[in-house]
Amino acid sequence: xxxxxxxxxxxxxxxxxxxxxxxxxxxxxxxxxxxxxxxxxxxxxxxxxxxxxxxxxxxxxxxxxxxxxxxxxxxxxxxxxxxxxxxxxxxxxxxxxxxxxxxxxxxxxxxxxxxxxxxxxxxxxxxxxxxxxxxxxxxxxxxxxxxxxxxxxxxxxxxxxxxxxxxxxxxxxxxxxxxxxxxxxxxxxxxxxxxxxxxxxxxxxxxxxxxxxxxxxxxxxxxxxxxxxxxxxxxxxxxxxxxxxxxxxxxxxxxxxxxxxxxxxxxxxxxxxxxxxxxxxxxxxxxxxxxxxxxxxxxxxxxxxxxxxxxxxxxxxxxxxxxxxxxxxxxxxxxxxxxxxxxxxxxxxxxxxxxxxxxxxxxxxxxxxxxxxxxxxxxxxxxxxxxxxxxxxxxxxxxxxxxxxxxxxxxxxxxxxxxxxxxxxxxxxxxxxxxxxxxxxxxxxxxxxxxxxxxxxxxxxxxxxxxxxxxxxxxxxxxxxxxxxxxxxxxxxxxxxxxxxxxxxxxxxxxxxxxxxxxxxxxxxxxxxxxxxxxxxxxxxxxxxxxxxxxxxxxxxxxxxxxxxxxxxxxxxxxxxxxxxxxxxxxxxxxxxxxxxxxxxxxxxxxxxxxxxxxxxxxxxxxxxxxxxxxxxxxxxxx
Numbered sequence: 001x002x003x004x005x006x007x008x009x010x011x012x013x014x015x016x017x018x019x020x021x022x023x024x025x026x027x028x029x030x031x032x033x034x035x036x037x038x039x040x041x042x043x044x045x046x047x048x049x050x051x052x053x054x055x056x057x058x059x060x061x062x063x064x065x066x067x068x069x070x071x072x073x074x075x076x077x078x079x080x081x082x083x084x085x086x087x088x089x090x091x092x093x094x095x096x097x098x099x100x101x102x103x104x105x106x107x108x109x110x111x112x113x114x115x116x117x118x119x120x121x122x123x124x125x126x127x128x129x130x131x132x133x134x135x136x137x138x139x140x141x142x143x144x145x146x147x148x149x150x151x152x153x154x155x156x157x158x159x160x161x162x163x164x165x166x167x168x169x170x171x172x173x174x175x176x177x178x179x180x181x182x183x184x185x186x187x188x189x190x191x192x193x194x195x196x197x198x199x200x201x202x203x204x205x206x207x208x209x210x211x212x213x214x215x216x217x218x219x220x221x222x223x224x225x226x227x228x229x230x231x232x233x234x235x236x237x238x239x240x241x242x243x244x245x246x247x248x249x250x251x252x253x254x255x256x257x258x259x260x261x262x263x264x265x266x267x268x269x270x271x272x273x274x275x276x277x278x279x280x281x282x283x284x285x286x287x288x289x290x291x292x293x294x295x296x297x298x299x300x301x302x303x304x305x306x307x308x309x310x311x312x313x314x315x316x317x318x319x320x321x322x323x324x325x326x327x328x329x330x331x332x333x334x335x336x337x338x339x340x341x342x343x344x345x346x347x348x349x350x351x352x353x354x355x356x357x358x359x360x361x362x363x364x365x366x367x368x369x370x371x372x373x374x375x376x377x378x379x380x381x382x383x384x385x386x387x388x389x390x391x392x393x394x395x396x397x398x399x400x401x402x403x404x405x406x407x408x409x410x411x412x413x414x415x416x417x418x419x420x421x422x423x424x425x426x427x428x429x430x431x432x433x434x435x436x437x438x439x440x441x442x443x444x445x446x447x448x449x450x451x452x453x454x455x456x457x458x459x460x461x462x463x464x465x466x467x468x469x470x471x472x473x474x475x476x477x478x479x480x481x482x483x484x485x486x487x488x489x490x491x492x493x494x495x496x497x498x499x500x501x502x503x504x505x506x507x508x509x510x511x512x513x514x515x516x517x518x519x520x521x522x523x524x525x526x527x528x529x530x531x532x533x534x535x536x537x538x539x540x541x542x543x544x545x546x547x548x549x550x551x552x553x554x555x556x557x558x559x560x561x562x563x564x565x566x567x568x569x570x571x572x573x574x575x576x577x578x579x580x581x582x583x584x585x586x587x588x589x590x591x592x593x594x595x596x597x598x599x600x601x602x603x604x605x606x607x608x609x610x611x612x613x614x615x616x617x618x619x620x621x622x623x624x625x626x627x628x629x630x631x632x633x634x635x636x637x638x639x
Contacts, residue, residue: 063276063311063312063313063342063557064276064311065248065276065277065278065311065312065313066248066249066250066276066277066278067155067156067181067207067208067209067248067249067250068155068207068248069145069153069154069155069156069181069207070180070181070206070207070248072121072143072153074121076119077119077120077121077141078117078118078119078120079111079113079114079118079119079120079121080120080121080122080123081095081096081100081101081107081110081111081120081121081122081123082095082096082097082100082101082122082123082125082151083095083100083101083102083103083104083107083122083123083124083125084100084101084102084124084125084127084148085102085103085125085126085127085128085129086125086126086127086148087100087125087148088100088101088102088103088125089101089102090102090103090106095107095110097151100125100148103129103131104122104124104129104131104134104142104162105131105132105133105134105135107122108122108134108135108136108137108140111137111140114137114138114139114140115139116139116176118139119139119140119141120139120140120141121141121143122140122141122142122143123143123146123151123153124142124143124144124145124146124160124182125146125147125148125151125158125160126144126145126146126147126158126159126160127160127161128161128163129160129161129162129163130161130162130163130164130165130186132168133164133168133169133170133171133172134162134170134171134172134179135171135172135174136171136172136173136174136177136179136203137174137177138174138175138176138177139176139177140177141177141178141179141180141204142177142178142179142180142182143178143180143181144159144160144162144180144181144182144183145157145158145159145160145181145182146158146160153181155181155182155207159183160181160182160183161182161183161185162182162183162184162185163185163186164185164186164187164188164194164195164213165186166186166188167188168187168188168189169187169188169189169193169194169195169196169197170184170185170186170187170194170195170196170213171184171187171195171196171197172196172197172199173196173197173198173199173201173202173203173205173242173244174201174203175201175202175203176202176203177201177203177204178203178204178205178206179196179203179204179205179206179208180204180206180207180208181206181207181208182208182209183208183209183211184196184208184209184210184211184213185209185210185211185212185213186212186213187213187214187235188213188214188215188216189215189216189232190215190216190218190232191215191232192215192232192233192234192238192240192259192265192267193215193234193237193238193265194213194214194215194234194235194236194254195210195213195234195235195236195237195254196210196236196237196238197234197237197238197240198237198238198239198240198242198244198272199240199241199242200240200241200242201242201244202242202243202244202245203244203245204244204245204247205237205244205245205246205247205249206245206246206247206248206249207248207249208249208250209249209250209252210236210237210249210250210251210252210254211250211251211252211253211254212252212253212254213235213236213254213255214235214254214255214256214257214262214286215231215232215233215234215235215255215256215257215259216232216257217231217232217257217258217259217287217288218230218231218232218258218259221258221291221293222291223289225289225290225291226291227291227292227293228291228292228293229258229291229293230293231256231257231258231259231260231288231293231294232256232257232258232259233256233259233260233261233262233265233284233296233300234256234259234260234261234264234265235254235255235256235261235262235263235282235284236251236254236262236263236264236282237251237263237264237265238261238264238265238267239264239265239266239267239270239272239305239307240267240268240270241267241268241269241270242270242271242272243270243271243272243273244272244273245272245273245275246264246272246273246274246275246277247273247274247275247276247277248276248277249277249278250277250278250280251263251264251277251278251279251280251282251298252278252279252280252281252282253280253281253282253283254282254283255282255283255284255286256283256284256285256286256294257285257286257287257288258285258287258288258291258293258294258321259284259285259293259294260284260293260294260295260296260300260302260323260329261284261295261296261298261299261300261329262282262283262284262296262297262298262317263279263282263297263298263299263317264298264299264300264307265296265299265300265302266299266300266301266302266305266307266334267302267303267305268302268303268304268305269303269304269305269306270301270305270306270307271305271306271307271308272307272308273307273308273310274299274307274308274309274310274312275308275309275310275311275312276310276311276312277312277313278312278313278315278539279298279299279312279313279314279315279317279327280313280315280316280317280539281315281316281317281318282297282298282317282318283297283317283318283319283320284296284297284300284318284319284320284321284323285319285320285321285322285323285349286320288320288321288322288323289321290321290322290349291321291322292321292322292323292324292350293321293323294319294320294321294323295319295323295324295325295329295331295348295356296319296323296324296325296327296328296329296330296356297317297318297319297320297323297325297326297327297346297347297348298314298317298326298327298328298346299327299328299329299336300325300328300329300330301328301329301330301331301334301336301361302330302331302332302334303332303333303334304332304333304334304335305330305334305335305336306334306335306336306337307336307337308336308337308339309328309336309337309338309339309341310337310338310339310340310341311339311340311341312341312342313341313342313344313580314327314328314341314342314343314344314346314354315342315344315345315346315539315580315581316344316345316346316347316581316582317346317347318346318347318348318349319347319348319349319350319352320349321349322349322350323348323349323350324348324350324351324352324356324358324383325348325351325352325354325355325356325357325383326346326347326348326352326353326354326373326374327343327346327354327355327373328354328355328356329352329355329356329357330355330356330357330358330361330363330388331357331358331359331361332359332360332361333359333360333361333362334357334361334362334363335361335362335363335364336361336363336364337363337364337366338355338363338364338365338366338368339364339365339366339367339368340366340367340368341368341369342368342369342568342580343355343368343369343370343371343373343381344371344372344373344566344567344568344580344581345372345373345566345567345580345581346373346374347373347374347375347402348374348379350379351379351380351383351385351406352379352380352381352382352383353373353374353375353379353380353381353400353401353402354370354373354381354382354400354402355381355382355383356382356383356384356385357383357384357385357388357390358384358385358386358387358388358410359386359387359388360387360388361388361389362388362389362390362391363390363391364390364391364393365382365390365391365392365393365395366391366392366393366394366395367393367394367395368395368396369395369396369398369559369568370382370395370396370397370398370400371396371397371398371399371400371559371566371567371568372399372400372401372559372565372566372567372581373400373401373402374400374401374402374403374423375401375402376401376402376423379402379403380402380403380404380405380406380428381397381400381402381403381404381405381422382397382404382405382406383405383406383407383408384405384406384407384408384410384411384412384429385407385408385409385410386408386409386410387409387410388410388411389410389411389412389413390410390411390412390413391413391414392405392412392413392414392415392417393414393415393416393417393619394415394416394417394621394622394623394624394625394636395417395418396417396418396559396623397417397418397419397420397422397426398418398419398420398421398422398559398566398598399421399422399559399561399566399598400422400423400566401422401423401566402422402423402424403422403423403424403425403426403428403444403446404419404422404424404425404426404427404428404441404444405419405426405427405428406425406427406428406429407428407429407430407432407433407434407454408429408430408431408432409430409431409432410429410432410433411432411433411434412427412429412432412433412434412435412436413435414427414434414435414436414437414439415436415437415438415439415619416437416438416439416619416621416622416623416636417439417440417623417636418439418440418600418601418623418636419439419440419441419442419444420440420441420442420443420444420598420601421442421443421444421598422444422445422446423444423445423446424444424445424446425444425446425447425448425449425450426441426442426444426446426447426448426449426466427439427441427448427449427450427451428447428449428450428451428452429451429452429454430451430452430453430454431452431453431454432451432453432454432455432456433454433455433456434449434451434454434455434456434457434458435457436449436457436458436459436461437459437460437461437617437618437619438459438460438461438613438618438619438622438632438633438634438635438636439458439461439462439635439636440461440462440601440623440635440636440637441461441462441463441466442462442463442464442465442466442601443464443465443466443467443598444466444467444468445467445468446466446467446468447466447468447469447470447471447472448463448464448466448469448470448471449463449470449471449472449473450471450472451471451472451473451474452474453474454474454477455477455478456473456474456477456478456479457478457479457481458471458479458480458481458483459479459480459481459482459483459613459614459617459618460481460482460483460613460614460618460632460633460634460635461483461484461634461635462483462484462518462601462609462634462635462636463483463484463485463486464484464485464486464517464518465486466486470485470486471485480513481512481513481614482512482513482612482613482614482634483513483514483634484513484514484515484516484518484608484609484612484634484635485513485514485515486515486517512614514608514612514634516608517608518603518607518608518609518634518635519603519604519606519607519608519609520599520600520601520602520603520604520607521599521600521602521603521604522599523554523599523600523602524596524597524598524599525554525555525596525597526547526594526595526596526597527545527546527547527594527595527596528545528546528547528592528593528594528595529543529544529545529546529547529562529577529592529593529595530543530544530546530590530591530592530593531543531583531584531587531588531589531590531591531593532544532576534582534583534584535578538570538578539580539581539582540570540571540578540579540580540581541567541578541579541581541582541583541584541587542576542577542578542579543576543577543578543579543593543595544575544576544577545572545575545576545577546592555569555572555577555597556569556570556571556572557569557570558597559597559598560579560595560596560597561595561596561597561598562579562583562586562587562593562594562595563586563587563593563594564586565583565586565587567579567580567581567583568580577595601635601636601637602637602639603633603635603637603639604639605639607633607639609633609634609635609639610631610633610639611629611631611632611633612633612634613631613632613633613634614632615630615631615632618632621638622636622637622638623636623637624637626638
C-alpha cells in the first residue's frame with residue numbers, strides 16, 4: 001500500500017526507506033542484493049504509474065476510483081444496436097446507427113437472439129430514459145454516453161440518465177449482462193433495492209453515477225424504539241444471493257428511510273466484487289426514530305454475505321437512526337474482505353464510525369487507511385461486537401475522533417497496524433480476546449491499549465506517547481513480550497501495568513520489553529493554507545497553499561490535520577491543495593490555517609527497536625509489505 005523509494009547500500013544488509021505516505025499500488029520488498037542498487041534506484045525514480053484521482057490532475061494520488069469513459073471491446077460483440085431518446089423512433093426505427101430505437105426497454109425487447117456466442121452491445125445516446133424499470137437481459141451489454149452526431153462516446157459530456165422519477169426501481173440485473181456509463185437516479189422502492197436490484201444474478205455494473213436513490217420505510221415498523229426491526233435496505237444497489245462486479249462507480253447521496261446499506265446491501269450469501277468506487281454521503285435511517293435498524297451508511301452485509309471490498313474511497317457516509325457502521329456494517333456470519341480502501345470522515349449515530357461487525361461475522365481488513373472518522377470521542381472507528389471477530393493487517397488508523405479499535409465480547413487478531421493520534425484509546429475492549437503482533441500504537445489522546453476484561457497477548461508492539469497511559473489491562477490472562485512501552489519506571493522482567501496512568505497493577509507475564517524512546521524518523525511536515533472553495537464535482541475542499549518550499553509531492557495521499565479536522569490530500573497543483581471532503585463548516589473562511597501531517601512512524605537507523613523483536617510467531621512482512629529479516633524489529637515497520 002505504500003509507494004516507496006528504496007535506497008540500498010552494499011555495506012548494509014537492510015534497505016533504507018524514504019516514505020512518500022500511502023498510495024497504490026504496492027511494490028513490496030525486492031531490493032535484497034547490493035549489485036542491483038544502481039539499476040533499482042534509477043528504475044524507481046523514473047517509474048510511471050498512470051492513474052486517475054478522485055480530484056483529477058494529480059498522478060500521485062493512486063486511488064483510481066469513480067466513473068470513466070472506457071474503451072469498448074468491439075471484438076466481443078457479434079451485434080450492435082442503437083437507442084436515442086431524442087432522435088430515435090420505436091415505431092419506425094430498426095435499431096441501426098441511422099434509425100435507432102427511442103426507448104430503452106423497447107429496444108431490449110426487440111433483440112431476438114443473444115447468447116454466450118452471440119453477444120449484443122446496445123449503445124444508448126445522451127438523454128433521459130424514464131418510461132419503466134430497465135430489465136437487463138443476459139448477454140446484452142448496455143453502454144451510455146454517446147452522441148448521435150457520430151456515435152462517439154464521452155460519459156461526462158453526453159450524459160445518459162436512467163431515472164425512476166421517484167416512483168420505481170431503476171434497474172433489475174441479469175446474469176452475463178453489463179450496464180456501463182449511466183446516471184442511475186431517482187429510484188424509489190417500497191422493498192429493497194431502489195437503484196439497482198441484483199437477485200440471484202451477476203451483472204457488471206461499471207462507470208455509473210448511482211446517485212439520489214432511496215428505499216421507503218416499510219409498513220408495520222414501530223416508533224417505540226423496538227430495536228433491530230426489519231427495514232428496506234439497499235438505496236443504491238441491493239444484492240441478494242448475487243455476485244455482481246461493481247467497479248468504477250460514483251455511489252453518492254443514496255438513502256434508506258428505515259433499513260441497512262444506503263449505498264449497497266448484501267444479503268443471503270451475496271458475494272459481489274466492489275472495487276474502485278467512490279462512496280460519498282450515503283445515509284441510512286433518515287426516518288428511523290432511533291430503533292437501531294439502519295446500519296451501514298455505505299455498505300451493509302448480512303446472512304453469510306462475503307463481498308470483496310477493494311480500493312474504494314468511503315467519504316462522509318453516515319449511519320443514522322442510532323445505527324452502527326458509518327461506512328461498512330456486517331452481521332450474521334458475513335465475511336467481507338476489505339482491502340486497500342480509504343475511510344475518511346465517516347460517522348455513525350452509535351458505534352463504529354467507519355466499520356462495525358457482530359454476530360459471528362469474520363471480516364479481514366488489510367492495508368486500509370482510516371482518518372477523520374467520527375465526530376466525538378468514543379464509539380471507535382472500528383467496532384467488533386457480540387461474538388464478532390476480525391483480522392487487521394497493515395492498516396493505518398490515524399487521527400480519528402471516534403478512537404481506534406474496540407472489541408466487545410469479540411476477538412481481534414492484529415498485526416503490522418499503525419494506530420496513532422486518535423482521540424481516545426488506540427485499542428480496547430471488554431470480554432475481548434486480543435492478539436497483537438508488531439503494532440505501533442502511539443500518541444493517542446487516551447490510553448494506548450485499554451482492555452477491561454478478557455485475554456490479551458501483545459508481542460513486538462510499540463506503546464509510547466499515549467497521553468493517559470501506555471495501557472490499562474486486566475490482572476489476569478495478559479502476556480506482553482518484546483515490546484517498547486513508555487513510562488511507569490518499567491524494568492525488563494518486572495510485572496507492570498497502568499490504571500489511569502498512575503496505579504501499578506499485576507499482570508501474568510511480561511518479558512524482554514523496553515522502556516525507551518523508539519526513535520522514529522522525523523518525517524512529519526506542516527504548512528499554512530487559506531480556504532478557497534468547495535468543489536462539488538471532485539468532492540474536495542480547495543485551499544491556497546501559503547507555505548514556501550513545501551514538500552508537495554509528499555503530501556498527496558497522506559493524512560493531514562487542519563485545525564482539529566482530519567482528511568487526506570488528493571492533489572497539489574500550482575499553489576492549490578485539494579483535501580477530500582466538505583470542510584466548509586469545519587474551517588473559518590478567509591483565515592490562515594495550520595496544516596500538518598504526523599510522522600509516518602518508520603524507525604530511524606539507530607532505533608533500539610531494530611533487531612529487538614521476538615521472531616517466533618511474528619508476521620513475515622511489515623506495514624509496507626517488506627519482508628522481515630532474520631532478526632525481527634519491534635513495531636509495524638521493519639527497518
